[in-house]
Amino acid sequence: MKRLINLKPARPARVALALLPFLLIAFVYLSASSARLAENPNDRLLPSPAKMADTMHGLATEANVRTGSIPLWADTAASLKRLGIGVGISAFAALVFGLFSGGLPLFRAPFSPLITVVSLIPPLAVLPILFIVFGTGELAKVVLIIVGITPFLIRDLTGEALRLPDEQRIKAQTLGANSWQVMLRVLLPQLTPRLISATRLALGSAWLFLIAAEAIAAQDGLGYRIFLVRRYLSMDVILPYVAWITLLAFLIDQALLWISRLSFPWYHVDEGKS
């Protein structure tokens, strides 16, 4: 018998092991749900899969009488737009500031301590300020995402720029590069894939801020819908919506990973094959 640390599951076993916890959760849910429904067919807490599918079918195909739009797609479009704009602006700002902060010590000296302090401000604590300043429209929600994740992205990129071996900067200079060219041809291309991986990590926070902002003040959005139906204990809407958000988050994450692997093969060399 080998040591425990050397026992690796073969591929079929690995797939089975990966599925096992999901199947367990599904099994626990189904048995708890049917037990409650057997006692009270109108139970709202643990709806049956059929009920959830039925509700979601309605939300995904029937237009709301008042707004005239189909709720699921309208919510998804509104949320993804906010998330996309917020994360996009954050990523772009982080790349620019990270590049200058990592490349120019004179820029880093006053800028880096500021960002460190700003990154420690809990973003949700400033949400009231954002609502006061930007109103309760789209802008406040987008700004909350930006405030929430940009400092983290900048810190991560600055750190990455400083971790690049000094030899590279020296080498570029011996090849005749000026400061701008070192940043453009040495730092920027190596920070871009790092930005993608940092953005993947920050997406979790971005969703958090989005849903929090939508819960407090919005007319549509995935977070808005969840908090709206909470009043009626509509678990048949909440649970599928959470699953839908999770699926969206997963797809965005995998898309970013795919883009990064395709565009920056050299960045993914050290990744384990798991």
Add this chain to the structure above:
Amino acid sequence: MSLVEAKGLEKHYGDDVVLERLNFSVEPGEFVTVVGASGCGKTTFLKMMLGTESITKGQLRVDDKPIPGEPGPDRGVVFQRYSVFPHLTVLGNTIIAEELSRSRVFGKLFGPGRRKAREAAMERLTQVGLQHALDKYPHELSGGMQQRLAIAQALMMKPRILLLDEPFGALDPGIRQDMHELVGKLWREQKLTIFMITHDIEEAFALGTRVWVFDKWRDDPQAPQAYGATITYDLDVDRNREDAPSQAKKLQEDMHA
């Protein structure tokens, strides 16, 4: 007139004297190899030549002008590691030299400009035997090929001085032999002046026309940091090259005594 000249050159870190009493003059076309125990200041000396390490006292002049306080295209360099850019292919790593000097704003060439740069890069890559690996990234190359690429890259700017910091230290002995031939050939063809740091004394004698041994000129057991290293041996190898192996052997024994 000599190309590189040092007068009373010193380097201190606080109270720690690393280098002192450095006096030398190097003519164009010399191949200087620097040996010495680890931590004796060889790399510090190379960094002063590069301009990344400041000079505490004395003078270090190139072409009778004080050496600039930052790296520049007149002094090429090959490090033991991290010499090439991981995000560029073999061709990209060599072309970048042309691109940096000819496109000051974008650092990138297109169209006819790029074709010309490509030709220059191809010529260099052929010299080091990498013409068949143009589209490979450094991580796909062996250690020896990476160093060949680093040399091709460093020579793109036609520097007068080439600085080599233990460039073959991480390579297998067989590959190291090939690299010696390559460096020797390029040195003769391009009329380079080379400073090469190595910990391998045989390598130093095999390649150099002049071997410097860096060592502390005085050792005080009570205050080991009070005296820095200097050039304790300055040996001319060119005149009696067949004698080199025995000279190397004698020096090795001396240093271990």
